[in-house]
Amino acid sequence: MRILVTGAAGFIGYHVCEYFLREGAEVVGIDNLNDYYDVALKQARLERLALYDSFIFRKIDMANGGDVLALFQEFSFTHVINLAAQAGVRHSITHPEDYVRSNLDGFFYILEGCRNSKELKHLVFASSSSVYGLNTLMPYSVRHNVDHPISLYAASKKSNELMAHTYSYLYGIPSTGLRFFTVYGPWGRPDMAIFLFVDKILRGDPIDVFNHGKMRRDFTYIDDIVEGVARVTKKPATPNPDWNGRSPDPASSPAPFKIFNIGNNNSVSLEDFIATIEECLGMQAQKNYLPLQPGDVPETYADIDDLFNHVGFRPHTDLTLGVSNFVSWFREYYGK
Template sequence: MKILVTGAAGFIGCETALRLAARGDEVVGLDNLNAYYDPGLKRARLGRFAGFPNIRIVEGDIVDRDGMAALFAAERFDRVVHLAAQAGVRYGQTHPHAYADTNLTGFLNVLEGCRHGGAEHLVYASSSSVYGGNTAMPFSTAQATNHPLSLYAATKLANEAMAHSYAHLYRLPVTGLRFFTVYGPWGRPDMAPFLFTRKILAGEPIEVFNHGRHARDFTYVDDIATGILAALDRPAAPDPEWRGAAPAMASSDAPWRLYNIGGSQPTPLLDFIGAIEAATGRKAEMIMRSMQPGDVPATFAETEPLTRDTGWRATTTVAEGIPRFVAWFREFYRL
């Protein structure tokens, strides 16, 4: 198949593009290589595509309506994996328009490209942040998501609604995946595993929010990438049991599906830091802070629907994943 991967220079996008190419698909990777975090790391990720003649990189922006229309018209993609986004929960408090531009307008351009370009299936990234003020664990796609706590979460909820409208109006098969705290080699510098590891190795104190009482369903990037491929290979279809009188939250009479994709093994933050300490051989100096605005105390993914429909299940534990991440970090930064 010819597959578009948006955000191909990103953490998850790079790993996904590599796996698609390794199995023989033709991959077109789109990225704008912006400076939200170090573009040098993004270009280094693109260097991983060397040796894969079936990956082509296009430097462009999903916000560019005309450029996106031209790309879809020229390439006629079979399927699309949409991972480009303005990420980060707290960045939205200072740069709200970046979220509207990329996560709303950009996603609309992807939907329009799929609609007019005849794509067979669109898989896109949603987020565990959509659960917002909900504290009922584990998080299930059967639960309502009416109380987002950040603008980022609100835009991801909007993506799910926008996707449903296109599935309903144009019968475009669309699958949304709610990612849960992805980590691993080549990860994002603005995320806790990266920040903690860098500071612990440098002998600097780390800030630990909510006084360390957080728990996260950390999910290794390899597991996320295999889950994306599993979902991509099973185009969304109408749910024959869906009824408007009692509407299910994660399916529809349109070809639209929502799934959680996570490790289903919540790890207390202090245990996660302990795993980094063990992998680095260094003790962390911790400065305890209050919870930050827009944050949530815990996440925990209920993933049985994705397992039932695709056979996918996360297999990498934090005890396995953190040493791999730390080893990559030390090699990449020569520490």
């Protein structure tokens, strides 16, 4: 396997690279190393990946199409895993232009590279639970309508699914989109809830608790996400022979295209999540209760039956174990 992983210096990208490197695959990672959050953390991830002889890193901004297409000409990729994106729902409210450049323009050039690749077996790309938007039917199913996003971040991820399907249909590119649900774990992003909570509690600062604590999330541990990505990557999407245009299945196609949720299949209240962090830290949080923020949804909860039926895997990491692992990493990395 010769795999291109975009967003290789990112949280999920780093872990996915390491998984395949341990399996002996050749991995080419790209990242633009932007300053959305601490670049030193991204560099630290890359330093760990550089310990593998079969890892090659290129600093590339996917929105620079010439650089992306040149990369595809230099390497004959068998698999492409697109994890690069401008992340963050709230950031998309204040900086929408970042999402057009990274998530739309950047993904377009990845698709163009795939279209001209002769050895490509599978394109896997990150989508998000955010695409479910105003849908309140739980658990979220890949067969639900996702036409009502409430942030540009969510809209960009829905757009990625539509763009990938189009290229899959026109050019026969096997493509699979994965809707991630609130990923957490060691080497996580500093803008994520668990990172912010642990950091502030250790500092003795109050934490912001949105929607007055009445939020629920399907928290999914990073190892489970990586296992799901790996299994899906190794099983390219195929056409659905039973697909019917009169009653179209949103999760499949007559083209080699599929969509899956990857979540823990367990919706946890924000209050319980904070209590778990407090237990692992042995400290109590000071809470600053705030209203629901623009772009946020009150609850997420993943139906993962399709994922299990496809690759025989269900995320299973217990929340207490996952939070404990993150706290241990945080204390060691930051010396706290």
